[in-house]
Amino acid sequence: DADVTQTPRNRxxxxxxRIMLECSQTKGHDRMYWYRQxxxxxxxxxxxxxxxxxxNKGEISDGYxxxxxxxxxxxxxxxxxxxxxxxxxxxxxxxDVGSEAFFGQGTRLTVV
Amino acid sequence: xEDVEQSLFLSVREGDSSVINCTYTDSSSTYLYWYKQEPxxxxxxxxxxxxxxxxxxxxxxxVLLNKKDKHLSLRIADTQTGDSAIYFCAEIxxxxxxPLVFGKGTRLSVIA
Numbered sequence: 021d022a023d024v025t026q027t028p029r030n031r032x033x034x035x036x037x038r039i040m041l042e043c044s045q046t047k048g049h050d051r052m053y054w055y056r057q058x059x060x061x062x063x064x065x066x067x068x069x070x071x072x073x074x075x076n077k078g079e080i081s082d083g084y085x086x087x088x089x090x091x092x093x094x095x096x097x098x099x100x101x102x103x104x105x106x107x108x109x110x111x112x113x114x115x116d117v118g119s120e121a122f123f124g125q126g127t128r129l130t131v132v
Numbered sequence: 133x134e135d136v137e138q139s140l141f142l143s144v145r146e147g148d149s150s151v152i153n154c155t156y157t158d159s160s161s162t163y164l165y166w167y168k169q170e171p172x173x174x175x176x177x178x179x180x181x182x183x184x185x186x187x188x189x190x191x192x193x194x195v196l197l198n199k200k201d202k203h204l205s206l207r208i209a210d211t212q213t214g215d216s217a218i219y220f221c222a223e224i225x226x227x228x229x230x231p232l233v234f235g236k237g238t239r240l241s242v243i244a
Contacts, residue, residue, distance in 0.1 A: 060140060062236035065233075068231045123176070
């Protein structure tokens with residue numbers, strides 16, 4: 021089983037719809053992250069959480085929200101999807117500062 | 133602001149050496165990383181270097197760090213077609229309690 025599992029792997033949704041991307045990890049790590057990948061722009065941080073009670077905005081949090089339901093689960097929501105949110109979304113987890121980050125396989129989201 | 137810079141593309145012939153370059157933002161960064169993203173997959177840690185090191189070698193990989201110029205490079209010896217991927221440089225900022233900051237990624241194409 022993968023250390024970090026993202027669901028769904030692919031999703032097409034319509035403009036204005038609410039959508040949730042889910043992430044779960046079996047590493048037992050406290051830190052979890054959501055990144056967005058766009059061609060030529062690399063990975064940009066959306067939100068991150070250093071423990072269950074901690075939520076922090078990243079550089080591109082507008083239009084997104086998150087929920088840390090448990091140490092192992094961190095979900096990302098798009099309240100009202102728009103086409104420029106079409107991207108590849110990655111969840112990641114790490115143990116602490118400086119330690120390796122483990123990534124999920126990604127969710128390819130298309131907003132039409 | 134935080135900005136890790138990389139060239140976007142590199143093309144090499146199979147068997148040649150590849151050198152991927154990165155400039156990072158803060159000379160006080162404590163950890164610097166190279167992550168690899170194969171097609172259709174998430175990122176995986178390839179190698180890392182602590183800021184008190186100048187060089188690290190791991191089989192075909194050599195990482196060079198020039199702190200004065202804030203320059204990091206990854207050399208892949210005897211490049212193979214399986215090395216074709218996107219390579220991301222990443223840093224941890226000096227405050228430490230922050231997520232990884234990634235560059236935009238360099239797409240390495242290996243020509244047989």
